[in-house]
Amino acid sequence: MSVILEIKNIDKHFGGIHVANHVSISVKKGEMSAIIGPNGAGKTTFFNLITGFIPSDDGTVIYEDQDITSEKPEKIVKLGMVRAFQVSSLFLEETVFDNVYLAALSNFRKNAKIFADRMAFKDAREHAGFILDKIGLSHCKDLKASELSHGDTKILDIAIALTLNPKILLLDEPTAGMAPDERIKMMHLLKELHEYFQLTTIFIEHDMDIVFGIAEIIRVLVQGQLIAEGPPDYIRQHETVIEAYLGKEVL
Ligand SMILES: Nc1ncnc2c1ncn2[C@@H]1O[C@H](COP(=O)(O)OP(=O)(O)O)[C@@H](O)[C@H]1O
Ligand SMILES: [Mg+2]
Structure with a gap:
């Protein structure tokens, strides 16, 4: 290695x-x-x-x-x-999905200037969905971040870190x-x-x-x-x- x-x-x-x-x-x-x-x-x-x-x-x-x-x-x-x-400060009043989506979107916009904005929105949605699935939070994607258990809040933090590749x-x-x-x-x-x-x-x-x-x-x-x-x-x-x-x- x-x-x-x-x-x-x-x-x-x-x-x-x-x-x-x-x-x-x-x-x-x-x-x-x-x-x-x-x-x-x-x-x-x-x-x-x-x-x-x-x-x-x-x-x-x-x-x-x-x-x-x-x-x-x-x-x-x-x-x-x-x-x-x-890296993150969670938006507690937003949904779990939107927290990851917003992080992914801001990352797409920063890194991929060649993408049209509409493309970035779509890609960020897909990326957020993919990460939530991998991290095991899909089932609570529509909950507010403030409604998560302490353990799941930490997992959401990791999800946000993962949007940064x-x-x-x-x-x-x-x-x-x-x-x-x-x-x-x-x-x-x-x-x-x-x-x-x-x-x-x-x-x-x-x-x-x-x-x-x-x-x-x-x-x-x-x-x-x-x-x-x-x-x-x-x-x-x-x-x-x-x-x-x-x-x-x-x-
Ligand atoms: N920004 C800072 N200014 C002054 N002292 C600090 C600062 N950050 C940490 N310390 C001191 O440095 C030492 C190591 O802290 P830290 O790295 O947080 O330890 P650990 O994470 O292993 O518990 C501690 O004595 C702490 O009080
Ligand atoms: Mg420490």
């Missing part, structure tokens, strides 16, 4: 806190990976650094052989590195606040979408059943430092990781 994302020596301080400590990561195309670590370890900040939301103090981000270190978030999204739960999908705690059955549903959905859309998926997650259930590679951040990375079996037995984060119960 070829490398799609190469992060070299990303460094960031917030005042006195070293929130990214020379982090280097190489992500292969098609990889399903998780980032784990204690609260305040710098996981969300890491996403912010690589997606252009906040500038790094040092280091480079290479995406598909292109240096995107200083690019703006909109440009990075356009290149195909897309974040769910950050991601190559890399970044998810920050996709199961946060969910009931156990919703978590399992989300885990299966992430795996299905990953395979169907041939994504490279990177998710931050606290639920170790999900992390060890679907991640091929797990990276552990503690106090801004990448202390370990590797497949689940390696991470599960890693002394420092057990001490710093996992505890004994995962053994």
